[in-house]
Amino acid sequence: MRYEFLVGLRYTRAKRRGTGRNRFISFISLISVLGLALGVAALIVVLSVMNGFQKELRTRILGVASHVQISAADKDLANWAAVVQAAAGHPEVRAAAPYVQAQSLLTFDQEVRGVIVRGILPEAEEKVADFARHMRAGTLDLLRPGEFGIVLGVEVARALRVSVGEKVTVLAPQGLVTPAAVLPRLKQFRVVGVFEVGMFEYDSGLALVHMADAQKLYRMGESVSGVRLKVDDLFAAPRISRELLRYLDADAFVSDWTRSHANFFRAVEIEKRMMFLILLLIVAVAAFNIVSALVMAVTEKQADIAILRTLGATPGSIMTVFVVQGLVIGCVGLLSGVAGGVALALNVDTVVPFLERLFHVQFLSKEVYYISELPSDLRWNDVFVIAGTSFVLTLLATLYPSWRASRVNPAEALRYE
Numbered sequence: 001m002r003y004e005f006l007v008g009l010r011y012t013r014a015k016r017r018g019t020g021r022n023r024f025i026s027f028i029s030l031i032s033v034l035g036l037a038l039g040v041a042a043l044i045v046v047l048s049v050m051n052g053f054q055k056e057l058r059t060r061i062l063g064v065a066s067h068v069q070i071s072a073a074d075k076d077l078a079n080w081a082a083v084v085q086a087a088a089g090h091p092e093v094r095a096a097a098p099y100v101q102a103q104s105l106l107t108f109d110q111e112v113r114g115v116i117v118r119g120i121l122p123e124a125e126e127k128v129a130d131f132a133r134h135m136r137a138g139t140l141d142l143l144r145p146g147e148f149g150i151v152l153g154v155e156v157a158r159a160l161r162v163s164v165g166e167k168v169t170v171l172a173p174q175g176l177v178t179p180a181a182v183l184p185r186l187k188q189f190r191v192v193g194v195f196e197v198g199m200f201e202y203d204s205g206l207a208l209v210h211m212a213d214a215q216k217l218y219r220m221g222e223s224v225s226g227v228r229l230k231v232d233d234l235f236a237a238p239r240i241s242r243e244l245l246r247y248l249d250a251d252a253f254v255s256d257w258t259r260s261h262a263n264f265f266r267a268v269e270i271e272k273r274m275m276f277l278i279l280l281l282i283v284a285v286a287a288f289n290i291v292s293a294l295v296m297a298v299t300e301k302q303a304d305i306a307i308l309r310t311l312g313a314t315p316g317s318i319m320t321v322f323v324v325q326g327l328v329i330g331c332v333g334l335l336s337g338v339a340g341g342v343a344l345a346l347n348v349d350t351v352v353p354f355l356e357r358l359f360h361v362q363f364l365s366k367e368v369y370y371i372s373e374l375p376s377d378l379r380w381n382d383v384f385v386i387a388g389t390s391f392v393l394t395l396l397a398t399l400y401p402s403w404r405a406s407r408v409n410p411a412e413a414l415r416y417e
Contacts, residue, residue, distance in 0.1 A: 069255050073252055147190070
């Protein structure tokens with residue numbers, strides 16, 4: 001080991017306990033270590049929780065929406081069976097389900113609610129969506145052709161004050177043209193189920209019926225509005241949607257989930273980046289506390305620096321001594337913060353309930369928030385970025401004090417010794 005590292009490590013330990021100045025420098029070094037550890041741990045935990053929220057929201061959205069959606073370029077998709085067969089030819093397409101979708105009004109006991117009515121095939125829909133685990137009452141299997149059953153979002157059912165077994169009236173946008181006037185087309189549906197996805201957009205504006213009943217209601221014959229697809233890798237959906245154009249003979253429009261919810265996911269990503277920058281300031285403040293500790297160390301060690309210089313040490317060697325001292329302080333704080341942050345991020349589901357029981361509070365009330373538990377998704381690439389950025393900040397913090405130390409004049413430093 002080169003002597004610069006030995007001297008730098010020796011200065012870090014500051015063994016001369018009898019000197020008050022030395023103890024103060026050690027205290028500042030300790031504060032720097034704790035501040036850096038706290039900042040790194042907070043950054044890891046916050047980004048992990050934000051990743052968890054992003055993953056949870058994406059899961060809930062894609063539990064109702066589709067990874068890829070194929071719709072007709074004009075109005076209705078007549079040859080949907082051929083489209084399903086062609087899409088299934090793509091090696092990364094896992095399942096396909098046709099659907100009929102239109103805007104309608106639901107009425108019950110003088111209450112009116114505008115919703116999107118989606119006609120589905122229950123056996124096929126289960127392969128592309130996760131309605132089964134979101135059902136609060138009934139099942140999708142109760143949607144049978146000709147029985148005119150309907151499954152409502154929980155907010156729709158609450159707004160209409162309707163429960164399972166009661167009948168709601170569906171008003172279709174297409175009217176009946178008679179010699180007297182244009183009459184609205186309506187049909188009574190019996191509520192056979194209620195679902196709760198946890199996304200207000202769907203819970204308050206979506207109703208499910210059987211596809212055959214929807215085709216009769218909206219006079220679509222055998223046509224459908226489109227086909228919903230589920231793929232192996234949801235992040236590959238944009239690429240797969242482009243590749244599907246080569247598989248389809250029909251004149252169709254192909255879109256993916258990143259387009260239908262682009263603004264939402266872009267906002268979440270921007271918020272995550274801003275939180276990273278804001279919390280990085282905590283790490284920066286802690287890292288630059290090292291500047292104060294090293295400047296005081298350089299001031300105190302001027303005699304030692306002068307002696308080393310007279311023994312033949314170069315300015316570069318003196319600079320290395322104090323860079324080593326600063327990096328030791330920074331690396332101890334960095335490793336402590338990474339270890340604490342990773343441990344806390346992996347155990348958020350245990351720590352948060354413990355704190356709630358200890359202080360008798362609830363951070364995310366079920367009556368207010370749809371996500372009532374703090375989710376955490378630790379990503380090691382985030383940990384590596386945080387650790388690397390913190391190390392660079394620590395290294396930068398050591399450069400100026402170390403350069404000052406290398407500029408000490410031995411004659412001036414020893415004049416009053």
